[in-house]
Amino acid sequence: MNAIDSKRIWLSSPHMGGTEHTFVKEAFDTNWVAPLGPNVDGFEKDIESYLENGMYAAALSSGTASLHLGLKLLGVSNGDEVLCQSMTFAASANPIVYLGATPVFIDSEKDTWNICPEQLEIAIKDRIAKGKKPKAIVAVHLYGMPYKVEAIHSIASAYNIPVLEDSAEAFGSSYHGIKCGTFGDIAILSFNGNKIITTSGGGALVSKNQKHRQKAIFLATQARDNAPHYEHSEIGYNYRMSNITAGIGRGQMQVLDSHVNKRRSNFEFYKKNLEDFSEINFLEEPSGYHANRWLSCIETSSYELREGIRLVLAEENIESRPLWKPMHQQAVFADCDAYLNGISDDLFNRGLCLPSGSNLEEDDLYRIVSVIKNVLR
Numbered sequence: 001m002n003a004i005d006s007k008r009i010w011l012s013s014p015h016m017g018g019t020e021h022t023f024v025k026e027a028f029d030t031n032w033v034a035p036l037g038p039n040v041d042g043f044e045k046d047i048e049s050y051l052e053n054g055m056y057a058a059a060l061s062s063g064t065a066s067l068h069l070g071l072k073l074l075g076v077s078n079g080d081e082v083l084c085q086s087m088t089f090a091a092s093a094n095p096i097v098y099l100g101a102t103p104v105f106i107d108s109e110k111d112t113w114n115i116c117p118e119q120l121e122i123a124i125k126d127r128i129a130k131g132k133k134p135k136a137i138v139a140v141h142l143y144g145m146p147y148k149v150e151a152i153h154s155i156a157s158a159y160n161i162p163v164l165e166d167s168a169e170a171f172g173s174s175y176h177g178i179k180c181g182t183f184g185d186i187a188i189l190s191f192n193g194n195k196i197i198t199t200s201g202g203g204a205l206v207s208k209n210q211k212h213r214q215k216a217i218f219l220a221t222q223a224r225d226n227a228p229h230y231e232h233s234e235i236g237y238n239y240r241m242s243n244i245t246a247g248i249g250r251g252q253m254q255v256l257d258s259h260v261n262k263r264r265s266n267f268e269f270y271k272k273n274l275e276d277f278s279e280i281n282f283l284e285e286p287s288g289y290h291a292n293r294w295l296s297c298i299e300t301s302s303y304e305l306r307e308g309i310r311l312v313l314a315e316e317n318i319e320s321r322p323l324w325k326p327m328h329q330q331a332v333f334a335d336c337d338a339y340l341n342g343i344s345d346d347l348f349n350r351g352l353c354l355p356s357g358s359n360l361e362e363d364d365l366y367r368i369v370s371v372i373k374n375v376l377r
């Protein structure tokens, strides 16, 4: 097929359900065009009832802003150290630096590609021996696959270190029937344009502790004290979600579960069509795990094959992308300590994210698979 003639297939593009307009129009009709209003309240309630387990949600301007406030609420400040999963998007680590703290990176394990319990405990012991107990742990459910919740949280509680659960990619995933976003002392969600549901840009901070929600909203609205004039005793931020974008979010909540099902069926399609090739491997769900399969990823047998597939897909106007480059390999974090076992380096060399949108059509999936099969043959 000629790439010029063929439709572009994206990695993960926005997918509206249909009712978003109604909520947005209502905001215009009632002049709630502000960083507060009924859609913001309604979206927060929708998130809370979806997650169950008595969660409190604060809708904010982005997942990154939610991480920033979340780490601040966990007490992270100037000079502290925070343990952070190395294989992730930079937004998991950047807010540590915003607070004047230093990230210390932890490698992945093979079963979920997420933060390795063994390396985590080695790091905690080593940092304590060096005289500085880590202030928090940032654990990520990468590509929607839950991290080893029991192992990570039992280590964290044994050493009494709070966990910031980065659930930006895992809205709709669950672990032994319990939704991701409910495990950390504080968790965050993202509604960026490429995520499983989107508000065009946005995020949420969620916690079982209502005080965390209240304080997050206080900080997100310029830390305004209770007074008729503008009175401030703390530094604040402008991080609240707008009532317009929250309207998109309310519509998207109605299709979250169907988006999860579609993304999971994308993964099954790739697996069914490619699993007979010994050069391609898929990350299976460990028992009790339910991944939203935000992105369908493959592990190829070599860097050369991965690049071969990626470049031929690009020629065919199909977007794919290597897995996240670990933070310990990033120039900006070159001075940070890291506890490594080689796993994330290897995944970065051989792994590829395939188009995964909930709006992919069957023709698109067949087109992608036939291009990959041609490379393998």
Ligand SMILES: *Cc1c(COP(=O)(O)O)cnc(C)c1O
Binding pocket: 062, 063, 064, 065, 088, 089, 091, 092, 140, 166, 168, 169, 189, 190, 191, 192, 201, 202, 203
């Ligand atoms: C998308 C993402 C974020 C940041 O969310 P934004 O809403 O884009 O700021 C944080 N962590 C991970 C793992 C992400 O994928």
